[in-house]
Every structure is written in C-alpha cells, then in structure tokens.
Amino acid sequence: MALCFQKGTQLLKHCSLHVSVRPSGSHYLLFGKGFQTWEYSPEYALRSYTYLLVHMVPVWVYNHLLQPNRILLFYFCRCLLGLLCAFCEVYFYKSVCQEFGVQVGRLMLAFMVFSAGLFVASTAFIPSTFSMYMCLLSIGAWYQRRYELAIFTTALSTYLSWPFAALLGVPIALDMLVRRKQFSKFFQWGAISTAVILLPMVLIDSSYYNRFVVAPFNILYYNVFTSHGPNLYGTEPWTFYFINGFLNFNFVFVAALLTPVFLEERFLFPIYPMICLAGAITVDALQKLWFRFLVRRATKAAHYLSHTAPIMVSAILVCSLLGVSRISALYNGYHAPLDLFMELSNVTGDNKLPADQNINICVGKEWYRFPTSFFLPDNRWQLQFVKSEFHGQLPQPYSKGLNATSVIPPHMNDMNKEEPSRYIDVAECHFLVDLDLNTETSWEPNYSRHSADWTVIKSVPFLDTARSHNFFRAFFIPFVSSDYCMYAPYNLLQSKHLKLGKHDPR
Structure with missing residues (x-):
C-alpha cells in the first residue's frame, strides 16, 4: 500500500502531451480552464470526456470538501490510480497463484513490485494505463473461469480507454468460442457490457461535444483507416523497443521473450503485467530443468524448490537491484x-x-x-x-464559456502541422x-x-x-x-x- 502512494508522488517521467493533456482536460472540467488538443475538438472527437469524468469525480469531491492546493488534487488523483492498480495487482496475483502455482505467483509479484516500467505506468493518467488495470482484472478473471467479469472488464478497457486493447481479449474469446463452445454466454455478456458501458458513454460524450459521438470508433477509424493516423508522430526501429523493454524490466523482459507470446510496443502498457508473468514462468521452468537434469540424478529429493532456491533468490535480487537503480536514475535525472x-x-x-x-x-x-x-x-x-525549433502542433486553451467543449476551436488540424497562432x-x-x-x-x-x-x-x-x-x-x-x-x-x-x-x- 505504501508503494502505491510512493508511485503516485515520487515520479512523473519526462514525456510529451500524453502526460499533461489528460490532466489539463480534467483541469478544465474542474476549474473551467485548461488546454485542448485537436483530439478533443468536436470536429474530430477522438477522446472521451467520460474517461476524464471517471477520474475527476473523486477529485471533485475532495476539492469541494477540503479546497486544497491544486497540486494536491493532481497527486490525489495519482494516488487513487496507484491504489486502484494495487487492488488490480492483488487480484491478478491470486489468480496467477491459482492457475500456475504459488511459486510463479511469488516470482511475478516480485518482478512487478520492482519493475521500473510498472512504477511509471501504474499511476500515469493515460488510457493505456487504465487498460492495464482492466487487463489485470480480465486475465485474472479468465484464470479463475469467471468469464462474465473477463468479458465486462475487456469491454470496459476497449470502450472507455483504448479500443486497441480489445486484442488482449482475443485469447479469452478463443477459449470461450473455440475450446468451450460457450457462444450464448459470450454474446450475452458482450451485449450486456456494450449496453452498460458504451450507451452511457455515447450519451455523455455527445452532450459534451453537442453532436453524436462514439469516441472509440473515431479513434479506431483515425488510426486504422486514414493514411496519416498511425505514423503521424513518428515510429521507432525494433532496437528501441528492445532497449526500452530491458530498461523497464531488465532481464525479466529477456526471459519473457522466450515465451511464445509477444505484442508490439503500443500494447506494452496493458501487457506490462504479462511480461512479468512470462518472466516468472521462464524462471520457474529454469528451476525445474535445473532440478531434473542436474539435481534429481544425484538425489532422491521430491520437490524442485528444495534445491533450486538460489536460482529464485538470484533472479529476484538482480531484478530488484536493477529496477530500483533504474527508478532512482529516472527520479534523479528528470524530476x-x-x-x-x-x-x-x-x-x-x-x-x-x-x-x-x-x-x-x-x-x-x-x-x-x-x-x-x-x-x-x-x-x-x-x-x-x-x-522554438519544434514544428508540430501545440495545444491551445479551451474557449471561454460553458459550452467550450462543443465549440470547434480555430487553428486546429489532424496532421500535426504547426499553428503559429499558439x-x-x-x-x-x-x-x-x-x-x-x-x-x-x-x-x-x-x-x-x-x-x-x-x-x-x-x-x-x-x-x-x-x-x-x-x-x-x-x-x-x-x-x-x-x-x-x-x-x-x-x-x-x-x-x-x-x-x-x-x-x-x-
């Protein structure tokens, strides 16, 4: 619990608009003033105000009860995110222990606690972080055979935060439809989830934009069916993702690559816990192989854990030292x-x-x-x-007035072209x-x-x-x-x- 609050207060990694714009949009909802990017322009309507409201309701209550310094509101929100992440991680940990055994669960928990990537991602106010929370719940529910919760949390992640996170629900769908033939339950809970989540979202977002808006569809269409969407802000070579994975998870990331499943960079936040799980499974498999081929022949010991504890301790020690070292470097360098x-x-x-x-x-x-x-x-x-030497599009303040979210702001484009009016x-x-x-x-x-x-x-x-x-x-x-x-x-x-x-x- 103490660690989740430390995550919320100690580190805000150097990033660009994806860090500052959501809080600034939330700042507008609270105080009538903040920055608006082109994604929140009614002309494009790629982002959901429902997502912001979900985060801001407890902050609004805190502000009206105590009227604290505005910085405290920001950190209060981050601490709430850290607390939510901690609960999701506990649920996921229990599910992993049930599915893979306590040994894998303990290894995974140690890797998650000391991961620099999760330290940053767990309290970031961005949609992919919320999708990470929902991934913890959906995969955890899947391991416990609670398919209703797995479908609902996958839908919540897809509709409310990041539509591309729907791909993380594909294994659950294949398990239900292909392996277990549970067609009725799958489509029934898919319909229930859509009605409970998407319909209120459409009503709320449409009221803010003053036109009919389905934000998840808009962002999906922009990134998939337009020529400039997915590559507008640049791409990186494969070496960047490998180095980034090692910095965030050190040797655990390398171990995770030895497992069959791997997804591209844009899904890394939601699958950060899966990287830790894959790394834990690999270390556990290494312990079993060590016991089978090097220990069992020389002894009649019944269980591999009795003779492979040094492997587990070494893995946790190296992971924790590298993780703490990376977190300290980020804090010291960029705070x-x-x-x-x-x-x-x-x-x-x-x-x-x-x-x-x-x-x-x-x-x-x-x-x-x-x-x-x-x-x-x-x-x-x-x-x-x-x-400055930056030649892209910067955000601009919301228009004045109560209906600012529905006013199409001038001098905005969806091509990241520089706007001198800023x-x-x-x-x-x-x-x-x-x-x-x-x-x-x-x-x-x-x-x-x-x-x-x-x-x-x-x-x-x-x-x-x-x-x-x-x-x-x-x-x-x-x-x-x-x-x-x-x-x-x-x-x-x-x-x-x-x-x-x-x-x-x-």
Whole structure:
C-alpha cells in the first residue's frame, strides 16, 4: 500500500502531451480552464470526456470538501490510480497463484513490485494505463473461469480507454468460442457490457461535444483507416523497443521473450503485467530443468524448490537491484520540472499579486515537460508558448464559456502541422522555463544567459543526456554515477522588464 502512494508522488517521467493533456482536460472540467488538443475538438472527437469524468469525480469531491492546493488534487488523483492498480495487482496475483502455482505467483509479484516500467505506468493518467488495470482484472478473471467479469472488464478497457486493447481479449474469446463452445454466454455478456458501458458513454460524450459521438470508433477509424493516423508522430526501429523493454524490466523482459507470446510496443502498457508473468514462468521452468537434469540424478529429493532456491533468490535480487537503480536514475535525472513548477506557488505568495492581474508563464523548447495545469497556482496564471525549433502542433486553451467543449476551436488540424497562432512574443512573458544546455539556435536562445533580460529565481539540476554516459544515465549506481553523469540547470526565469505585483522582488 505504501508503494502505491510512493508511485503516485515520487515520479512523473519526462514525456510529451500524453502526460499533461489528460490532466489539463480534467483541469478544465474542474476549474473551467485548461488546454485542448485537436483530439478533443468536436470536429474530430477522438477522446472521451467520460474517461476524464471517471477520474475527476473523486477529485471533485475532495476539492469541494477540503479546497486544497491544486497540486494536491493532481497527486490525489495519482494516488487513487496507484491504489486502484494495487487492488488490480492483488487480484491478478491470486489468480496467477491459482492457475500456475504459488511459486510463479511469488516470482511475478516480485518482478512487478520492482519493475521500473510498472512504477511509471501504474499511476500515469493515460488510457493505456487504465487498460492495464482492466487487463489485470480480465486475465485474472479468465484464470479463475469467471468469464462474465473477463468479458465486462475487456469491454470496459476497449470502450472507455483504448479500443486497441480489445486484442488482449482475443485469447479469452478463443477459449470461450473455440475450446468451450460457450457462444450464448459470450454474446450475452458482450451485449450486456456494450449496453452498460458504451450507451452511457455515447450519451455523455455527445452532450459534451453537442453532436453524436462514439469516441472509440473515431479513434479506431483515425488510426486504422486514414493514411496519416498511425505514423503521424513518428515510429521507432525494433532496437528501441528492445532497449526500452530491458530498461523497464531488465532481464525479466529477456526471459519473457522466450515465451511464445509477444505484442508490439503500443500494447506494452496493458501487457506490462504479462511480461512479468512470462518472466516468472521462464524462471520457474529454469528451476525445474535445473532440478531434473542436474539435481534429481544425484538425489532422491521430491520437490524442485528444495534445491533450486538460489536460482529464485538470484533472479529476484538482480531484478530488484536493477529496477530500483533504474527508478532512482529516472527520479534523479528528470524530476526537475516538477520541483520548478511547484515554485510558482511560492512566487504567488511572495509577490502578493493583484486579483485581476494575469501572469504569463512561458515555455519554449521545454513545452513537452510541462507537467499539467494543476501546477499553475490559480486561474491568473496563463501558460504560454514561445517559438522554438519544434514544428508540430501545440495545444491551445479551451474557449471561454460553458459550452467550450462543443465549440470547434480555430487553428486546429489532424496532421500535426504547426499553428503559429499558439505563440506569443517572449517580451510578454513574466516568467520563462528554460533548460540551460549552453547551446542556442536562432529560435532557441539561451535565455538563462541573458542576464540583462532575465533573473534566475530557481534552478534545479536536470540530466544532460548528451554529455552523460549511456549506462550510468540509465541506471543509478551510488558513488559512481555522479562521476559519469552531467547535469544542466533547469531554470525558472523572471523578466526584468515586466512589473509583477505590488512588491516586486527585484
């Protein structure tokens, strides 16, 4: 239980819009202000507001009862996600013990607890994480022969979060239809699940978009039946996925590859627990082979566990050490944006800002590390973008008014084409977030070194990947990594030309 809360509060890995946009959309539902991406435009309607509401109802209750700092709302949501993940993992663990035995279950649990991939994925506010929860429940229910629950949770994952997760239900469908011939139960619960989940979703989403919307169909159509959908934001070579799998699961990922089943990268979040299970089965099989061919001939021992404990202990020890090392490296290297944006609350209190003054906090090349609108102290703070070397489409604030979710925003496209309307002049920025890598281009000046224009009010070390050793930036080794990893100052800058509040600190 303590670990699930640690996951929720200690790490928000460096990512792009898939981390920040869902919380920002939720921020709009709570406070009437937030960022909208083209997927939430009524013209495209690829995303479901029902998914956001499911997460925001407990946050709304917490906010109205205690009215805490907005950052606490964000972490409250992440802690709830961690708690939900913990319950799903316990259910899955019990099911694995029932299906494969306690030994496999214990190995899998150890691999899951110390997996860097699951540490990140378990509290991420993205649809594939919710699909991972549902995968834990659906596969667990399948192992317990509770087919009704398996179908319902698969449908919940498919309709509410990520339609591509339906592929994870194929083994369940084949088992019911081909092996057990349970046609009636399969189609009956498929229809019940659709009626209970999809119909309310359509009603809720259609009311927000002010037109008939089936969000799962829209995202499926966009990614499968359009020429630009699946490849719009780039693809990676196979080596990227192998390295990523090893970083997240170390040798467990390699062991999992020795099992028959493997899926592509886009399904990795939902199948992260399956990787741990496959790795546990492989280690258990290795123990049995070791006992059969090297131990049993020399002894009459009755059970393989009596003589193969060192294999199990070694596997868990290596997995845990590498996992903790990877998690520590992520935290030490990439935690700076969270610390920096938390400083805005102190700035608000120190400057005693007028209630009617808007404050522009700007990001340029660091746009994709902005955590979420929950880190902006109140509605006076406006996140703004200044031009950088990035040439894709950035999000824009929701329109003003109660019906903003149904208004088609201008200057949006589904081709990731740059929209110049997103940018403001850097001279209009009260604050600016900048990573000082001691380099600059025409569109990315080194603002931190422009002391005539900016004052550094907070600086936090951030990993400079280009100047750091590949291994030691990936895995933290106490007393050693510091000699091979270089850090750059991640700075919060305050303009020297724009007055701020009644008591300007300059």
